[in-house]
Amino acid sequence: MNSTRLPLLIEPDTLEDASGEDNLLIVDIGKAATYAQLHIPGAVHLDYTRITAARKPVMGLLPDEATLAAVLSAVGISEHTHVVAYDDEGGGCAARLLWTLECAGHRHYSLLNGGLHAWANEAHARAIAPVTPIAGRFLPRPDSRPAADSAYIKQRLGNPDTCLLDVRSPAEFTGQRKFATHGGHIPGAVNLEWTQLMDQQRNLRFRADDELTDMLAAQGVTPDREVITYCQTHHRSAHTWLVLKHLGFERLKAYPGSWSDWGNNPDLPVET
Numbered sequence: 001m002n003s004t005r006l007p008l009l010i011e012p013d014t015l016e017d018a019s020g021e022d023n024l025l026i027v028d029i030g031k032a033a034t035y036a037q038l039h040i041p042g043a044v045h046l047d048y049t050r051i052t053a054a055r056k057p058v059m060g061l062l063p064d065e066a067t068l069a070a071v072l073s074a075v076g077i078s079e080h081t082h083v084v085a086y087d088d089e090g091g092g093c094a095a096r097l098l099w100t101l102e103c104a105g106h107r108h109y110s111l112l113n114g115g116l117h118a119w120a121n122e123a124h125a126r127a128i129a130p131v132t133p134i135a136g137r138f139l140p141r142p143d144s145r146p147a148a149d150s151a152y153i154k155q156r157l158g159n160p161d162t163c164l165l166d167v168r169s170p171a172e173f174t175g176q177r178k179f180a181t182h183g184g185h186i187p188g189a190v191n192l193e194w195t196q197l198m199d200q201q202r203n204l205r206f207r208a209d210d211e212l213t214d215m216l217a218a219q220g221v222t223p224d225r226e227v228i229t230y231c232q233t234h235h236r237s238a239h240t241w242l243v244l245k246h247l248g249f250e251r252l253k254a255y256p257g258s259w260s261d262w263g264n265n266p267d268l269p270v271e272t
Contacts, residue, residue: 006018006024006082006084006110007110008109008110008111008242008245008246009110009111009113009206009242009246010084010110010111010112010113011113011118012112012113012114012118012119012122012124015040015084015110015112015119016124016125019041019042020042021082023078023080023081023082023108024081024082024084025044025075025076025077025081025082025083025084026040026042026043026044026084026085026086027043027044027045027046027075027083027084027085027086027094027097028040028043028044028045028046028086028087028116029045029046029047029048029051029085029086029087029093029094029096029097030086030087030088030089030093030115030116031088032045032047034088034116035130036128036130037128038116038120038126038127038128039116039126039127039128039131040086040116040119040124040125040126040127041125041126041127042127042131043086043127043131044075044076044131044132044133045130045131046071046075046097048087048093048096048097050063050071051063051068051071051096051097051100052096052233053067057180057181057260057264058257058260058261058264059232059233059257059260060232060233060234060235060256060257060258060260061256061257062100062103062147062256065104065140065142068100068104068138068140069138069139069140072101072104072136072138072140073135073136073137073138074133074135075133075136076133076134076135076136077101077106077136077138078136078137078138079106079137079138079139080108081108081136082108082109082110083097083098083101083106083108083109083110084109084110084111084112085097085098085109085110085111085112086111086112086115086116086119087115087116088115088116088117089115090115090117090195090198090204090239091111091114091115091198091204091239091242092194092235092236092238092239093235094111094112094115095111095238095239095241095242096234096235096238098110098111098238098242099146099234099238099241099242099254102143102146103142103143103144103146103147104138104140104141104142104143105140105141105142105143106138106140106141111242113205113206114202114203114204114205115204117203117204118202118203118204118205121203122203145253146241146252146253146254147253147254147255147256148228148253148254148255149255149256149257149261150255150257150261150262150265150268152253153186153228153255153262154268156226156228157186157187157188157269158187158188160225161225161226162225162226162227162228163190163220163221163222163225163226163227163228164186164188164189164190164228164230165189165190165192165219165221165227165228165229165230165237165240166185166186166189166190166191166192166230166231166259167191167192167193167194167229167230167231167236167237167239167240168185168191168193168194168231168232168236168259169193170191170193172232172259173185173189173191174272175270175272178263179232179259179260179263180232180259180260180262180263180264181263181264181266182263182264182266182270183263183270183272184263184270184271184272185259185270185271185272186230186262186268186269186270186271187269187270187271188271189230189271190219190220190221191219192215192216192219192221192240194231194236194237194239194240196215197212197215197239197240197243206243206246209246209247212243212247213247216244216247221244223247223248223249223250223251225251226251226252226253227244227249227251227252227253228253228254228255229241229244229252229253229254229255230254230255230258230259230262231258231259232258232259232260233257233258233259233260234254234255234256234257234258237254237255237258238254241254
């Protein structure tokens with residue numbers, strides 16, 4: 001199988017068949033301790049903190065172009081590399097890496113459906129020895145289209161053509177739990193906790209497409225609208241962004257910084 005033809009959402013069996021293809025790089029972006037205990041053979045490890053930036057109290061921002069070039073090159077990514085990302089927690093970290101690649105103009109990537117849970121629980125080969133990356137040459141081609149900032153969102157408040165999808169817990173959405181100066185949510189946002197999109201009976205894979213479509217439509221999240229996903233730091237909402245991309249949503253953005261940005265800005269409106 002040609003790695004350039006791998007689907008956006010790849011199953012463990014398909015990845016196993018594709019292993020060893022030219023330009024294919026499997027990236028484990030789960031916890032280092034888990035990687036040391038078991039990982040997919042050939043997978044290199046990338047620490048999640050290296051693909052995010054912070055300006056406290058705002059977290060989960062995109063690193064600058066030079067940082068991204070250095071980090072992604074060091075892990076072995078070049079222009080034609082097809083990246084298959086996975087983690088050990090259901091796909092949030094892995095999806096954030098893929099969203100970051102999208103923002104850097106790199107379109108060759110896949111998410112392992114179910115991540116390490118699906119791989120390990122379904123009797124696929126495991127490795128323990130760490131893999132030393134062979135450095136690549138990654139040159140970002142920045143693309144602002146996948147991202148929305150607070151100014152962009154503020155301009156669209158109340159616009160029926162834009163849907164703000166908050167994927168935090170209901171307690172965070174209402175302000176009962178607060179991880180910023182202000183609790184609550186962006187005015188007009190709808191709430192669908194990110195884990196609801198995972199199938200707990202199928203090793204944390206995405207739910208079936210028709211289930212996902214129905215769940216999202218029930219919240220007004222439909223492909224005819226512009227959809228902007230957010231959470232606390234655009235970790236959980238990266239997973240939701242990828243679900244929507246998988247479903248064919250085209251007018252799709254995510255909010256780096258998310259509530260750590262909005263909820264700490266006294267000049268922005270809040271609903272509870």
